[in-house]
Amino acid sequence: MEQPNLDYVEQLANGEESIRATLIEVIKTEFPEERKDYDESVKNKEFKKIEENVHRLKHKISILGLEKSYKMANDFEHNLREHSTEGIEDFEKILLVISAFLKTI
Secondary structure, three states: OOOOOOHHHHHHHOOOHHHHHHHHHHHHHHHHHHHHHHHHHHHOOOHHHHHHHHHHHHHHHHHOOOHHHHHHHHHHHHHHHOOOOOOHHHHHHHHHHHHHHHOOO
16 A cells, blocks of 8 residues: 655645645644544445545545545545445545554654
8 A cells, every 4th residue: 555645745835844834734633524524424324425525535645645545535436426335445444544644744
């Protein structure tokens, strides 16, 4: 499984430490909230809400440089539109990897 990185964050910050710190703080604040919303919607089997949560989480996946994971999340989001949970295991592995990574930055 690919590993998250801050390359894109560094690119956006363009050497500005305050911008870098702000971007990281936003990710560290929003990701757990979005993850919690995702888990809740899965528990309640609310496909539309799961899809919305996956869509929001995809942005964090992208910002953290996870290109293959982004594609997997996108496929999962499309499956949810058909009321299929195909891809949920892979998506949840991605979330675990990101959660672990965020504890290190």
